[in-house]
Amino acid sequence: MDRETNSCLFVLLIGVLLSFSPPYVISQSDSCSSALAVSDLIPFNTSSLYCTNAWSSQSFILRYGKNGANTWSFVLSAPDRGTYIAIGFSSNGKMDGSSTMAGWISSNGGTGVAKQYYLGGYSSDSCPPDQGSLPLVANTSLIVSQSSQLYLAFQLNTQMPQWSHLIYAVGPSGSLPSNNYLPEHSSKASASVDYSAGTLSGAGSGSSFNKARWHGLLVALGWGILMPVGIMMARYFKKYDPFWFYAHISIQGAGFVLGLVGIIIGFSLNDDGVNNVDVHKAIGIIILVFGALQIKAFFIRPVKTSKIRRYWNWYHHNIGRAAVILGIVNIFIGLDIASESTGWTVAYGIFLALWGLSCIFLEVKSWMAGRDYQ
Structure with missing residues (x-):
């Protein structure tokens, strides 16, 4: 030859x-033009949070802002597809090595589960639950469901978040975590964030x-x-x-x-x-x-x-x-x-x-x- x-x-x-993978087209029941429907179920004040269309193709809405000198609040909402939703914090926009909050409503009794994860890879075993570097405020992490919409809420104990990128992920439709280990996401997105200005670029704009x-x-x-x-x-x-x-x-x-x-x-x-x-x-x-x-x-x-x-x-x-x-x-x-x-x-x-x-x-x-x- x-x-x-x-x-x-x-x-x-x-x-x-x-x-x-093609975007999953779904209806959106939450928006930044309306008040947070579950504010009475969240154990912190949500009235002054920034709001953005975090991920348009998946109808993710993110509300976030500073509450007090050393507390940042986050509320992520998305349609309930019978799986988990997640938001990660990364210094470089990549999933590997980031820390993530994920939540879902269990099929047994509709109990909400919200946990922190460390993303060490793509397999479930490499993303252990209850690990990560997020300084969570005790007793503020939860997920609730209302009108087929999930709301994942939590607070971080920090003067200013050190992570310059947010990562969003959604699990396979109808697939819930097993023993708190997440199945591989069906789709993901990322965005850079300016916490002090309350602005996101990338997935947050719905186009990048x-x-x-x-x-x-x-x-x-x-x-x-x-x-x-x-x-x-x-x-x-x-x-x-x-x-x-x-x-x-x-x-x-x-x-x-x-x-x-x-x-x-x-x-x-x-x-x-x-x-x-x-x-x-x-x-x-x-x-x-x-x-x-x-x-x-x-x-x-x-x-x-x-x-x-x-x-x-x-x-x-x-x-x-x-x-x-x-x-x-x-x-x-x-x-x-x-x-x-x-x-x-x-x-x-x-x-x-x-x-x-x-x-x-x-x-x-x-x-x-x-x-x-x-």
């Missing part, structure tokens, strides 16, 4: 994709979380799927001239446009305190430059009989391979930044496996037929 085949196999081994998903989806589709398919078209279907050429430039062109839009969206996301985001951005810029060079290559493409055609081939092929490989590497970094679950990683792994096997099959078939790729 030649270098081009080795490139296909190398790309196969390093690919992985973001998880894109969706923008982050669109960023990942477009870049992954453009650079992680269409580009490898376009390479395969140019490599193995040249006998179908000129179909292969128009298919190749159409697929690569669509991949470039989707990737470009995804990168532009990515630069508009809030990334304060997020680990590795500078590396992620830098690689994204390099990919964009390589993609632009490929567009330029299309317009300066010499005829096949030209003496410089071999140098153009080297330039076009290797810049293209580098762009695709960097794109897939950057998907790895994006997954780490987003702290996504591994469900869709498997799906993309299956795509890459099928793509790689197809490359191998077509390569062997072409080699046996003695086809010349020059």
Whole structure:
């Protein structure tokens, strides 16, 4: 096998994709324009709390504010889907290593359970209950249900919360914790917060979380799927001239446009305190430059009989391979930044496996037929 085949196999081994679960559309019975319906059931004053649409796609409403010199109050409300709701506190916007308050209404007698958790990973065992660094005020943590709406309330004993990011999560619909261990969340979001100003950016605005998903989806589709398919078209279907050429430039062109839009969206996301985001951005810029060079290559493409055609081939092929490989590497970094679950990683792994096997099959078939790729 030649270098081009080795490139296909190398790309196969390093690919992985973001998880894109569709938002769960639900009605909202609580809003910031109305008074807190369960204020009489919460053991602290809620009248002067800030209120924000914390997570629009899940109808999360967050009320928070300072009560006294060293006390901060929080009330999170969300539709009751027969599972838990959670709010975490993180210094970098990631779930791992954060402390979280989670609550649910048990199926046995409708008792409310509100507990602190330390998030050490994605499995239930790595998120033990009654652990974490939140300085909870005793006897203020509870969860209540009214009109199919959950209200998780608690207070922190601190002059100013030290965590710059809030994380929201919701469990799988109809799935309650077992022995107080949480099942893996079905969806999550994060937002940066300015406690003193009472402002949130990110998921709190109801758009940045969706923008982050669109960023990942477009870049992954453009650079992680269409580009490898376009390479395969140019490599193995040249006998179908000129179909292969128009298919190749159409697929690569669509991949470039989707990737470009995804990168532009990515630069508009809030990334304060997020680990590795500078590396992620830098690689994204390099990919964009390589993609632009490929567009330029299309317009300066010499005829096949030209003496410089071999140098153009080297330039076009290797810049293209580098762009695709960097794109897939950057998907790895994006997954780490987003702290996504591994469900869709498997799906993309299956795509890459099928793509790689197809490359191998077509390569062997072409080699046996003695086809010349020059």
